Amino acid sequence: MQRLKYVLSEVMVGLWRNVTMTIAMIITMAVSLAMLGASGLMYMQVDSMKDFYYKNIEVAIFLDAEVTDAQRSELETQLKGDPLVREVIYESKQQAYEKFKTMYADAPDLVNAVKEGQLPESFRVRLKDPEQFKQIFDKYENTEGIETIVDQRRLLDKIFNILGSVQNMALAAASVMAIAALLLVGNTIQVAAYSKRREVAVMKLVGASNWFIQAPFVLEAVVAGLIGSIIAFAGLAAFKGFLLDGSLRDLTDLLTRLSWGDVLLMFPLMAGVGGLVSAITAWVTLRFYLRV
Amino acid sequence: MIQLENVTKTYPKASRPSLDQVSCGIEKGEFVFFIGPSGSGKSTIIKLLLHEVTPNQGKVVVNGRDVTSMRSWKIPHFRRSIGCVFQDFRLLPNRTAYENVAFALEVIGKTKAVARRVVPEVLELVGLGGKEHRYPHELSGGEQQRVAVARAFVNRPLILLADEPTGNLDPDTSIEIMRLLDRINRTGTTVVMVTHDSNIVNQMRRRVVEIESGRIVRDQARGVYG
Numbered sequence: 001m002q003r004l005k006y007v008l009s010e011v012m013v014g015l016w017r018n019v020t021m022t023i024a025m026i027i028t029m030a031v032s033l034a035m036l037g038a039s040g041l042m043y044m045q046v047d048s049m050k051d052f053y054y055k056n057i058e059v060a061i062f063l064d065a066e067v068t069d070a071q072r073s074e075l076e077t078q079l080k081g082d083p084l085v086r087e088v089i090y091e092s093k094q095q096a097y098e099k100f101k102t103m104y105a106d107a108p109d110l111v112n113a114v115k116e117g118q119l120p121e122s123f124r125v126r127l128k129d130p131e132q133f134k135q136i137f138d139k140y141e142n143t144e145g146i147e148t149i150v151d152q153r154r155l156l157d158k159i160f161n162i163l164g165s166v167q168n169m170a171l172a173a174a175s176v177m178a179i180a181a182l183l184l185v186g187n188t189i190q191v192a193a194y195s196k197r198r199e200v201a202v203m204k205l206v207g208a209s210n211w212f213i214q215a216p217f218v219l220e221a222v223v224a225g226l227i228g229s230i231i232a233f234a235g236l237a238a239f240k241g242f243l244l245d246g247s248l249r250d251l252t253d254l255l256t257r258l259s260w261g262d263v264l265l266m267f268p269l270m271a272g273v274g275g276l277v278s279a280i281t282a283w284v285t286l287r288f289y290l291r292v
Numbered sequence: 293m294i295q296l297e298n299v300t301k302t303y304p305k306a307s308r309p310s311l312d313q314v315s316c317g318i319e320k321g322e323f324v325f326f327i328g329p330s331g332s333g334k335s336t337i338i339k340l341l342l343h344e345v346t347p348n349q350g351k352v353v354v355n356g357r358d359v360t361s362m363r364s365w366k367i368p369h370f371r372r373s374i375g376c377v378f379q380d381f382r383l384l385p386n387r388t389a390y391e392n393v394a395f396a397l398e399v400i401g402k403t404k405a406v407a408r409r410v411v412p413e414v415l416e417l418v419g420l421g422g423k424e425h426r427y428p429h430e431l432s433g434g435e436q437q438r439v440a441v442a443r444a445f446v447n448r449p450l451i452l453l454a455d456e457p458t459g460n461l462d463p464d465t466s467i468e469i470m471r472l473l474d475r476i477n478r479t480g481t482t483v484v485m486v487t488h489d490s491n492i493v494n495q496m497r498r499r500v501v502e503i504e505s506g507r508i509v510r511d512q513a514r515g516v517y518g
Contacts, residue, residue, distance in 0.1 A: 207371030207400055
């Protein structure tokens with residue numbers, strides 16, 4: 001109990017003694033962890049978006065303007081009997097036009113420029129496995145009466161690619177910041193070990209156990225890491241609260257909403273990584289600077 | 293109590309060994325001087341006994357335990373059975389005499405209550421009664437060394453190692469410190485002292501082991517500096 005008290009008071013003294021370094025350490029740690037948390041969120045976001053969109057994804061088979069009734073009904077039976085297909089919906093020119101009108105209701109010029117009947121009729125096909133587009137494409141590509149076959153998945157993939165590269169950039173930034181944070185932790189621990197070298201020498205001399213000598217230093221780094229993760233979490237929460245739910249509302253409505261639960265889930269991740277990485281760095285540093 | 297068996301220690305980058313095939317036995321309760329010129333390797337013996345350095349060859353046995361093959365995590369516990377004083381005292385400047393001694397107890401897990409009972413006693417023993425709450429800079433060199441002796445002895449070690457404990461002290465003060473070490477020796481503690489202070493060695497008339505260029509050249513039961 002008393003030793004615990006000693007260790008904890010040493011931690012506080014240690015953090016305070018070198019306060020500018022401590023602040024630098026906490027800030028870099030916080031930025032790095034925030035980046036990590038952001039990319040984690042992005043990852044979960046992309047995942048849930050994929051779930052959401054891929055479920056509703058269709059292959060659109062647009063028909064020729066001169067398609068005959070026979071060709072159309074033959075294609076329909078063929079599609080309905082296809083083992084790759086889960087569901088087939090026919091969309092007439094009329095329906096396509098209605099959909100077009102509601103979709104671009106706020107662009108009347110565009111709507112006026114397009115006349116009913118100009119938009120092609122199509123079969124909207126849901127696949128049992130959305131990955132099997134290629135097979136469908138190959139199978140029906142040369143069928144009479146078909147103009148083009150469009151995989152909506154491809155369009156979504158572009159969006160996901162962009163989100164994916166944003167996520168990668170955040171991860172890259174997180175790791176660069178993490179290196180800076182690690183160096184700062186190592187440096188802070190060195191300075192701390194140096195400023196306590198007399199105490200450490202005496203402790204070693206009289207036979208204090210290694211964990212007892214090292215614990216204050218390691219905990220000092222862990223506390224800084226945890227404070228960093230709290231700040232990073234506050235930053236993420238502010239980002240979610242003020243930007244995503246605030247000024248960027250319109251954009252985020254387009255994507256799936258980010259829940260507070262997901263944001264909250266990032267805290268243990270950031271705290272865990274922050275604490276653990278600091279502890280390991282401190283411990284490794286001490287291996288070199290506090291030889292027994 | 294202490295056995296050195298054919299111990300050779302060569303420091304990295306050194307051209308010749310600091311200790312060369314040294315064998316020496318010390319019984320429980322003995323008082324032994326290791327003497328010799330600077331660089332003769334006598335301080336290396338203290339470092340070996342504390343397991344601060346490990347020998348290249350040979351065996352070091354302390355308290356019946358082979359120090360050479362000791363696992364590193366056992367070293368701290370092992371050191372609790374050894375007290376140590378140095379030429380430069382090694383006190384913590386921001387702690388009082390009492391706190392310096394109590395610190396040594398607290399960091400090995402003794403409670404404050406134990407410290408309150410034991411520390412004044414040992415400070416009294418070394419002749420610092422009434423000066424418990426002075427800081428090192430408020431004490432004379434001899435008094436600082438007494439604090440160091442108190443810190444080394446507070447744990448009642450079986451062995452007390454002293455590395456030139458009088459090196460920074462004037463002759464009269466040195467004699468006082470020697471009287472103190474002698475008293476500690478009389479409680480049954482084995483004392484090993486490294487020195488090149490001929491005056492003291494000649495006065496004490498204890499066992500003298502002389503080292504020159506890493507070899508024992510003399511081992512005399514009631515020796516003089518010579």
